[in-house]
Every structure is written in structure tokens, then in C-alpha cells.
Amino acid sequence: MTPEDFKKIGDTHRKKREAFPYVINVCTAAACVSLQSEKVKDELTSQVKEQGKKDVCRVSGTGCLGLCASGPLVTVNNEQALYGGVKPEDASDIVKNIEKKPIKRLEIPADMPFFARQTKIALEHCGKTDPEVIGDYLAMEGYEALYNCLTTMEPVEVIDMMVKSGLRGRGGGGYPVGLKWSTVHKAVGAKKYVICNADEGDPGAFMDRSMLESDPHSIIEGMAIAGYAVGASHGYVYIRGEYPLAIKRLKAAIRQAERQGFLGKNICETPFSFDIEIRLGAGAFVCGEETALIASIEGRRGTPRPRPPYPAQFGLWGHPTLINNVETFANISPIVRKGADYYASIGTERSKGTKVFALAGSIVNTGLIEVPMGITLRDIVFDIGGGILGGRKFKAVQTGGPSGGCIPDEYLDMKVDYESLAQVGSIMGSGGMIVMDETSCMVDVAKYFMDFCQSESCGKCAPCRVGTAQMYNLLNMISQGKATMHDMELLEELCDVVKNTSLCGLGQTAANPVLSTIRFFRDEYLAHINDKKCPAGVCTIEHKEVAVS
Amino acid sequence: MSSTVKIKTLTIDDRQVGAREDQTILEVARENGIKIPTLCYLKGLSPYGGCRMCIVEVAGSNKLLPSCMTAVEEGMVVSTQTEKIKKYRKSLLELYFSERNHVCSVCATNGYCELQSMAQKVEMTHVHFPYMYPHLEVDATHERFVLDHNRCIACTRCVRVCDEIEGAHTLDIKDRGINVRIITDLDQPWGESDTCTQCGKCVHVCPTGALIERGKSVGEMSKRKQLLPYLTKMREAHK
């Protein structure tokens, strides 16, 4: 395949898209689908036909537009206007007004901070292309990065590019991507594997799902580039079975890529071959831990094993294996296309680029956002997120899911990067961000996450198996007003034991929600214990009324 | 041992020791008479890394590492008995005792139990975490053996010996977290197992009274500790 051949593919698809002067895109990611966006799309299609605009207006499904709180979302004429809360009965008006000014009653201002303050790299195609049509992806420079890597770059040059970009693993750990790729590249092995970790399991997190539903080809392209860089010819996507739409779209995308020659033997007529298989997880949270994930792919019980050796040396079936998460892979082709320097110019000293966050909880603009590293929490919550629901008072923002912590208002002006979040006892995590207001009880929040950890602990190591269950029991007692200060001491002691002696990341971080809430909201714990009161009024305290004579 | 195996030197508890590069910290320590407590580890079975009793401190690592699964490295400085580790081992053992119903005085393995003697080793005088007192079953359907979940510590020695040495894979583990249980076949009563060969290896590698021979009373169930080393040695000899 010559560069001219490749260019032709892109041009053909671009022309196809541009053949219609008017375009209506309907979000068909899970959040909008759950609000019946499919019906909206069908209605729009039939209205276009009815109103005789079939030849000038194209209706297509598209990936996540981000502002899930206002779904179903529809954009017209390449995002000239964005409509929210669209119902099937609005279809007729939308089609009628397609050549005219946007409809005021449905329009969401495109210059609102939610959109204006984002920098989209991993999500660059989300909402712009139809995830089920490879042509849309090809029209947006799709697979150009892979083609360029294969035809103009050596694997070490690709790795070097990742090193220079400063990209760090987006699954939560923040391990430098270039370093990991280079380790797998150097590892000696007859076979090597690339695994995409799509076992997203943090409560309140939906970044990976959205990306797979909205732009599956960018993940495939990222994986293929990674395969080329590290010398692997086989890849797996380990995705949780609870994501049927993402699985369906990914499957279709893999088939399309195979047919177009971007996966399979001799990709783009080069010696490089790479294929991708999907493996479904059965819902165990611990299978997001890389060694447990590998065990699960191998067909064994999904439990972790001690590291070292790391998968980079001893991974799937004992072969050197590269594991990155969905968002990491989504960043690869943009970095190759736009250059490492561009990516490294965004972000902070040690955390480069952007990060995708899933905003959830007591926040006005629930949804998916991508922001440059170094943005403050205040900007995310109050500017982009639109503040707290119902005008209530902000209390804390929880990052990193069950491994993370709750950050109070005094740190709202902190810059978001890997190091600063760790300093306040939380973690970047995979990008879940749950906002809590004054009606949330922090003991209850800690109890919720501990319940999650104890029921998701695999049971292999004693500290996590028994320790998390003990901690949950203690938190339960505290929340019911049955605990003493001695129980509080036991709880803090267990946090230390479980954190330092557990086998894998699940146990090692399980105490974080408790530790951070004790650190910043100790008063609330004491109120439950000493005064038998839940200040937020969430916990049911079994208290006896003292008779006043 | 092939002639290409390299020798590494490292320091364990201020002692210089030599080791083959394919050895673990635990193996080298034991060769040199340095005692590291273990519960899930058993020579002759694949390492598991689950009991956490064998954790050690390695200079330069901010994490405590399981010595049973950590390979030696040149110049490594290992500490096996620091105050911090001793404290954690004691807490871990207390968690074990709090988890199920380990009533030593009425156990067939009383006097021969590794959990019981571990309490002495790590100087655990009592359990200061709350006992959980779960309701657990005893499977006494097998004609020769009894599986008492009250006394199981989920070390999976039985599962591994059944799979790796006997090759039957009758025993396995089900469920997660605090609910993990040893099962026979597809969670059927042991007495109805089609695959159990009645070899009894599981009973003799079990560190506690969770697996015993039927009919043994309090303090009567000693375990044949030499069984596995003997089998492994004979198999090596006949390779």
C-alpha cells in the first residue's frame, strides 16, 4: 500500500461525508440510549424522508457527546448547534429548521464552560463519528498513525515518542507508558502479547465504556501501534460482560478493521501482523488487577499473584505482556499524529496531557469530560460541572473509586495530577469523580466503599479477605451508633495492617476511603461514636431517648 | 541443576549468604537456618503467596514482599525479623483466628496444628480483633476423611496437592472474599465425589484440623509431614 493508496481511502470517506450539506448526529452511547435516543434517531430519519430532505441531510448515530445529564443529545450541522433532552416528537421541528437558525427551546449553548474548557485528545472523535462505521473513522485521519508507524518508523522510535510525550498509564497507577513499552520491547520471548484492560469496575466510573462505545477504532489502532512497538502479534481486550453495547461495537469494529486490512496478516501490506480477540469478564472487580486479569484470560480463577515478576517479563502464558487500559490506548494514535511535543505541552511538570473524568454524584452536569492535567478541582466541579445540584453546599469529591479518597473543600484549588492527588490521600485512579454535598455522611461513604471492597476481595490473602470484612463490620457499628472509641482505634489499626500486608492493589488501597474520611472528617466519626448522631442525617442511629422529667 | 545457573550473594538479617539465581528468599533463608514463618507455603507445591506470614523487608522497596515468591537478587539486603514485620505477622495471625471458629481444645489436630504453633512463634497471646463466629458446615460424607470449614484458613495446600501431585483436582475453591470455601468436585458432598482417589494427601498437607481422618478424636490427628518431601524426592529420582 503506497501513501497515495492510503490517502485515497481517507479521501473517499471524507467525500462521502461531505456529500450532504446538512447533518444530524444523535448520541447513541449507553446513557443517551437509555433515554431512548434510538427512537429519536429513527424519528429523525423518517422525518428527513417525509420532508423530502433525503438527499441533502444525513442522520447518523454518534459516540458520546459528554453531557449525559441533558440527554438524549443531538447535534446538527457539525456541531453548529447542540440540542438536549430531545424527544421523538421534536424530530419534525429539528428537520424543519435544519437550514435555519437553531431551535431555541432545545439548544444548549456550545460556549458553556462544560464544552469550552475541555481539551479533547482521547475523546477527539467522540460525538463526531459514527462508532459503527469505519468510514467515519477513516475520514478523520483514522489508522493514519498506524500506517505511518508501520511504514516510516522503527519500533524504538515509536517507543521514544511515547517516552517524550510523557504519557502515563490511565488505568490509575500512572506508570510511564514509554517505560513499560520499552521493558516489554526489550524482554526476551518467542511470543509477546498486548492486552487492553477494559474491566472498568469503579463505582461511578464510565470512561472506558464510553470510549469503547463511541470510538472503538481508536482503541484498536492504539493497540496495533503498541503491538508493533513491543513486538507482539496478538492482542486481547478484556472487557466486562456488563458492557453489552461496548462489546457489540468493539466486535463490529474489529471485524471492519480486519476487512480493511488494519488488523490481521501483513497490515497495510507490511510484514507486521496483529490480531485482537475479545475476552469477557464475569464481573469480578479484582480481575481489573493485571495479574488476576491474565489468570482470567488463561481460563483460571481470577486471583492476583505477587509481583515481581511483572507481566512485562512474565505475563500471559508466561510471555512478556503489555497491559494498558482503554484510555491509554485511545491516546496513542493522537500522539503519533500530533507529535509527542504537542502532547507534552499540555499538563503539569510530571503529569502530561489530558485526563478523562466521569462526573457523577451531586453535580449539575453529570457526564464525561476530558481536561488538561493541572486543572483545579474547583474548575472541574463548579465551572465545567456547573456546581452542586439544588444549590446545596459542596462537601467532598471522591476520586479513584474504592482505592481513592474523599477530598474536602480546602483542597478545591489543588491542581489535578497524579502527585497532588496522592498527597491528599487519594489517587488519580481511572477517572471516576463522585461529587458529594452536605447531605452525604462521610462514615456512610466509607462504609459503602468498604462493603464494595470486602465483597470484591478475591479471598486469596488473609489481610484483605478478613481485614476488609472486619473493617466493614466496624464501620457498620460506627454508623449505627454502637461503636466506642476503642472500635475507632481498631479500625485505624486495621487500615494500616491491610494496607501494608495485602497481596495486590485491591487490598493495599482498600483502606484509602476510610483513611481519607478519617483525616478530613474525623468530627463526623466522633459524632457517630460519642454523640450517637449522624450530622448529615443519613445513618439510622439506634438511640434511646433520654426521658426528661 | 544446569551448569549455567548463576550464583548471587545477598544479605539476610545481616548475614552474607550465597544463592542460586532461581531460588527465592525463603528457600535461601531456610538453607541458612534463618526462620521465616509460613502457612500457605509447602515445599513440593507451587508457591501461593496468600498467607502473607513470610513477608520480609527488602532495602529499596517500599512494600513488604512475600519471601516465598520473591527471587533473590545480587546485593539484596533482606530483613526478616524487624519490629514492624513482627507486629504485622501477629496482627495477621489474629485475623486468621478471628475469621472462623478455631476452637483448639476440641480439635482432632490439637497439639499438631500449624496455626496453633504459629501463635507461639509470633507471640500472639490473644486476639484483640472481634471474633466473627461464622456459621460453617462440616462435610463428613466421605468414608475416610472429614472437611471442617470451621478450621480452614484457605491456604489451598490441599487444592494444590490434589491438583499438582495427585493429579485428581477434586478439591478447588469457590466464591470470593470472606465467603471463600474449599469445595470438592462441583461443590458436591465429598462422599459423592467421582474424582477423589482417597489418597489422603490433602489431609496430611493441611496445616490445621480442617482436613482430618474420620474417627480421630481430640489431639489424635497428627499429620505425616514427611509425606510430601518423600513423594517429591522419589519422583525426582525416577525422572
Add this chain to the structure above:
Amino acid sequence: MKKKLTLATLWLDGCSGCHMSLVDVDERLIDVAGIYDIVFSPLVDVKEFPEKVDVTLLEGAISTDEDVEMVKRVRRSTKTLIAFGDCAVTSNVPSMRNHFKVEDVFKRGYLETTPGNTIIPDERIPKLLEKAYPVHHFVHVDVFLQGCPPSADNIFYTLVEIAEGRTPELSKRARFG
């Protein structure tokens, strides 16, 4: 001659085996009697627990509301409280009822295993707690003396060490069971 210390021994939810083991100290009882005055015990006829006691050996788990009151009373009056034997240290055999409901335990104990009996005793006996607990669940314990029963040697050693003002090192000598 040194002033003698006062010793109390108490038998709550246990089988009295620990007290038997105390008697098994045999001829060394004479030495014990030289160091301690036994001021309260199932072995002596005193009804009220004294106001001040130097050492108390407390046998048995805490299983009833009366046990709870008693153990608190004992703790207030005792300088060195010894959890005496596995029931006191771990709740041991009495705890084997803990995963059953109290009413099921009563049914089993008074009805199913006693043919002809139709009555479960009520207010005339102390109220059973939901579970049997080790002593340190309710009060601070100074010394844990394990064993079911603790050996006579360990009992003698413990009493002598305390009398000498030392902390008995029992973790290596004694064991559960």
C-alpha cells in the same frame, strides 16, 4: 517476711477445669499459700467480691448479663487481672453456640435433649447474651494465660512472676488448646 498479696479466683462460663489445674499445682500450693491469701474463690466460702484484690484469676467466657456485671466489678477491684484459660482468653467452647440464635440454643438445651421437659427457664436465671465473649471484650486484661486448661506449671509460674513484680512471659510457654 514480705506482706502477702491477695488472690481471688473466679469461675464464669467455663468447666472448672482451670481451677482443677490450679489445684494440680500440688505441693507447690504450699508455696502459693506462702505468697498469697486467697480472699475470694469457688474454693473458699466468701459471698462478696472484696473491694481490693491484688490478683484475680478469671476462668470462663462472659456469657450472661450477670457475667458482664461481675467482670466489671472484678476489674474495678483488681490490680492484675488474669484471663485464666482459653474460655477467658478466646471464649473457646462456650463460643461454639455463637453462630446459633439464643432461642435455638435454649430449645436444643432444654427441650430437644430433655424428653418430657416443656419449660425454658426465664427470669429466674441470668439472661444469656447473644454471644459468649472473651473477657477482654468487656474489660482490660493484664495477663493472658492460655491453655485448656493452662498447665499447672504455667499457673504456678504466672503467680510467682506477678508476686515478684515481673510480667510473666507466657507467649512461648503456653499455647491454646
